Amino acid sequence: MGRATVRERYEKLGLAEALSRAHDYPSACQELGLILRLAYADLPKNLQSVVFQDTLSAFRFLPEVQTGHGLSSANVLLQAAEVALPKQKKALAVSEFKHAAVAHKRRSRAHHDGGSVVLPYDVLVHIFSFLDLRSLASVGLVCWAWNSAAIDNGLWQMLYSNLFDNDSTCTSKEQDHKLVPDGKDVVFHGGMGVDPTINVDWKEAVRRKCEGVSSWKFLPNRVVCGHCQSIIWSSGITCRTSHECSKIGNQKLNIRPISPYKVVEYLLGEIELAVMSSDTDDSDSDGPSPSTQHLPRLWAYPKLSSNS
Amino acid sequence: MSESEKAIIKPEVMKSFIWLQCADGSIQQVEEEVAMFCPMIYREILRTGMGSSKNYAISLPERVNPAILSLIFDYCRFHQVPGRSNMERKSFDEKFIRMDTKRLCELTSAADSLQLKPLVDLTSRALARMIEGKTPEEIRETFHLPDDLTEEEKLEPLKNVNDDPRIRLLNRLYARKRKELKDRQKLKNTEVKEEKKDERSVDEILSFINGDEDSKGVKAIKNKKKNRKKKDLPKDISRNDPAKVHKKKEATFSPSPSQSSEAQENDEVAFASNGEFEDGDIDDELDPAVKEELDRLVLEVEDFARRLNSDWPERMQEILSFGQDRRLVPNLMNSNGSLKKFTADDVVVGVPSMVAVDEKSDGER
Numbered sequence: 001m002g003r004a005t006v007r008e009r010y011e012k013l014g015l016a017e018a019l020s021r022a023h024d025y026p027s028a029c030q031e032l033g034l035i036l037r038l039a040y041a042d043l044p045k046n047l048q049s050v051v052f053q054d055t056l057s058a059f060r061f062l063p064e065v066q067t068g069h070g071l072s073s074a075n076v077l078l079q080a081a082e083v084a085l086p087k088q089k090k091a092l093a094v095s096e097f098k099h100a101a102v103a104h105k106r107r108s109r110a111h112h113d114g115g116s117v118v119l120p121y122d123v124l125v126h127i128f129s130f131l132d133l134r135s136l137a138s139v140g141l142v143c144w145a146w147n148s149a150a151i152d153n154g155l156w157q158m159l160y161s162n163l164f165d166n167d168s169t170c171t172s173k174e175q176d177h178k179l180v181p182d183g184k185d186v187v188f189h190g191g192m193g194v195d196p197t198i199n200v201d202w203k204e205a206v207r208r209k210c211e212g213v214s215s216w217k218f219l220p221n222r223v224v225c226g227h228c229q230s231i232i233w234s235s236g237i238t239c240r241t242s243h244e245c246s247k248i249g250n251q252k253l254n255i256r257p258i259s260p261y262k263v264v265e266y267l268l269g270e271i272e273l274a275v276m277s278s279d280t281d282d283s284d285s286d287g288p289s290p291s292t293q294h295l296p297r298l299w300a301y302p303k304l305s306s307n308s
Numbered sequence: 309m310s311e312s313e314k315a316i317i318k319p320e321v322m323k324s325f326i327w328l329q330c331a332d333g334s335i336q337q338v339e340e341e342v343a344m345f346c347p348m349i350y351r352e353i354l355r356t357g358m359g360s361s362k363n364y365a366i367s368l369p370e371r372v373n374p375a376i377l378s379l380i381f382d383y384c385r386f387h388q389v390p391g392r393s394n395m396e397r398k399s400f401d402e403k404f405i406r407m408d409t410k411r412l413c414e415l416t417s418a419a420d421s422l423q424l425k426p427l428v429d430l431t432s433r434a435l436a437r438m439i440e441g442k443t444p445e446e447i448r449e450t451f452h453l454p455d456d457l458t459e460e461e462k463l464e465p466l467k468n469v470n471d472d473p474r475i476r477l478l479n480r481l482y483a484r485k486r487k488e489l490k491d492r493q494k495l496k497n498t499e500v501k502e503e504k505k506d507e508r509s510v511d512e513i514l515s516f517i518n519g520d521e522d523s524k525g526v527k528a529i530k531n532k533k534k535n536r537k538k539k540d541l542p543k544d545i546s547r548n549d550p551a552k553v554h555k556k557k558e559a560t561f562s563p564s565p566s567q568s569s570e571a572q573e574n575d576e577v578a579f580a581s582n583g584e585f586e587d588g589d590i591d592d593e594l595d596p597a598v599k600e601e602l603d604r605l606v607l608e609v610e611d612f613a614r615r616l617n618s619d620w621p622e623r624m625q626e627i628l629s630f631g632q633d634r635r636l637v638p639n640l641m642n643s644n645g646s647l648k649k650f651t652a653d654d655v656v657v658g659v660p661s662m663v664a665v666d667e668k669s670d671g672e673r
Binding site (some may be wrong): 026069129144 | 371412413414416417420428432433436437439440441442443444445447450451452453454455456457494
């Protein structure tokens with residue numbers, strides 16, 4: 001494990017870009033915080049300064065992220081920085097955070113426009129097709145109109161095929177059963193199940209997949225593609241955008257969740273993704289589960305998570 | 309602007325304009341090539357040949373208002389020019405969508421009705437970006453949406469295809485009621501009020517006993533019958549309440565709903581026990597004051613039942629006032645005869661799950 005490879009792996013994680021995206025900001029802060037706590041001391045000097053710069057830029061992005069989750073994850077990052085960084089860097093980080101917190105507060109007070117707009121069903125479904133799993137689940141909890149659009153079967157079918165099983169888009173041998181997911185996931189809703197392709201309840205299918213594999217339940221920030229061994233943000237997989245894998249060929253989709261701790265281990269070169277991807281299910285449920293306890297459940301109202 | 313420049317340089321070149329009329333009646337004109345960029349307008353022109361003059365303006369769908377229309381035309385005007393690079397278009401788009409949420413929603417809706425797909429995609433993506441990463445409460449704040457799902461629906465997003473607007477409105481009211489009750493609990497106003505009520509009625513009872521003994525006998529028989537019927541109703545309700553509330557408690561296991569249902573239960577039990585207290589303490593022969601209380605309670609209950617069965621428009625009026633003021637105007641006193649129709653199951657004064665109420669009233673029919 002040479003210096004070059006650690007650096008490469010860090011760059012593959014793409015934290016700097018993720019911090020600039022408001023919806024990935026909390027996950028990126030969480031990951032960066034863990035890296036500071038667990039890996040900073042073991043990193044080569046030049047990578048340490050990169051991590052430090054990313055921490056500062058995280059604080060600089062804070063005013064743009066006007067969500068409660070964003071603010072709390074920035075706090076978590078600050079705590080991690082106070083623990084891990086040497087004196088001078090720590091002082092810089094803390095002052096940067098203080099400036100950012102003030103700007104954040106100022107901007108949140110300035111937000112005031114009134115009136116609501118009723119968006120028609122089709123438009124809502126179209127908007128939701130750009131959302132990832134976590135957002136689609138929470139958007140159904142907002143109000144009745146949005147709930148009825150959020151449970152649209154087509155959306156969940158697209159999501160299912162992007163996350164779990166892309167057979168619905170590929171040509172498969174059994175043409176009649178193209179759209180039917182694995183036997184145990186199928187739930188038929190509505191009248192007669194004569195033609196299985198019509199009556200599949202895709203939202204239920206997604207839910208069952210998530211409940212079956214424990215690591216999906218806890219809102220993974222990151223997932224791994226089993227074919228190309230890349231770590232991707234789970235928010236990058238939406239109803240419309242799937243993971244474009246260079247190495248998948250005609251094989252079945254293999255996307256698995258990965259916990260932040262495992263991401264740090266990957267960074268330090270302690271684990272191989274190819275090996276890990278098949279073990280994830282077991283190891284996440286037995287292994288170090290301080291992470292899984294803190295991460296919120298997918299289907300309930302998400303609470304703000306904080307890793308101590 | 310390029311158009312005015314062109315007009316100066318080549319005044320003989322007449323640009324043809326298309327006339328468009330919004331739903332509110334205002335008429336705008338716009339250059340032909342800009343208007344043709346919208347598929348819907350393009351088709352209308354080809355199909356009907358309208359739009360060439362003010363009198364024959366093309367009517368636009370109602371989702372398009374004049375302000376939004378001019379925004380749309382800015383977009384069309386920029387993009388219909390063939391010679392622009394992708395970078396230019398992209399940076400224009402990014403600047404274009406910087407507006408407040410409400411406007412962005414209106415723009416999305418209008419673009420959708422005009423079938424302007426690239427603009428719909430652009431605005432939808434922008435809205436999706438605003439939604440991502442927010443909690444439902446934050447989303448509600450951003451878009452000013454009502455909180456009208458029941459707690460159960462929030463935990464188990466239901467596939468309720470029967471969109472009954474009455475249920476939606478009632479849910480909204482229940483959410484508001486729950487908040488009100490929470491506040492009231494803090495201030496402890498209800499207890500004080502009800503105590504006052506009790507005292508008054510006791511005093512009146514005493515004064516009545518001491519005062520007029522004769523009129524008691526005359527009304528005795530009638531009162532007995534009426535009071536018995538009325539006693540049945542409140543008692544049944546209070547019996548049903550704990551059952552239903554407990555059911556609700558079991559169904560919901562997250563902290564906030566159970567808190568609110570507890571608050572509900574306390575309030576309802578207090579209310580019901582108030583009725584009980586009065587019933588227990590007085591004789592049947594007594595007293596118009598207590599009878600009035602019971603009448604009022606019964607009327608509330610009947611009214612609620614009537615609401616569940618009546619027409620939507622008139623219900624809407626009633627419901628909107630129900631949420632604000634619990635005291636009812638007793639409009640018809642000859643409701644005693646109709647008491648027999650209602651069983652205790654029809655009417656539940658409390659906050660059962662909306663599904664239960666709906667089933668019951670449907671079952672009635």
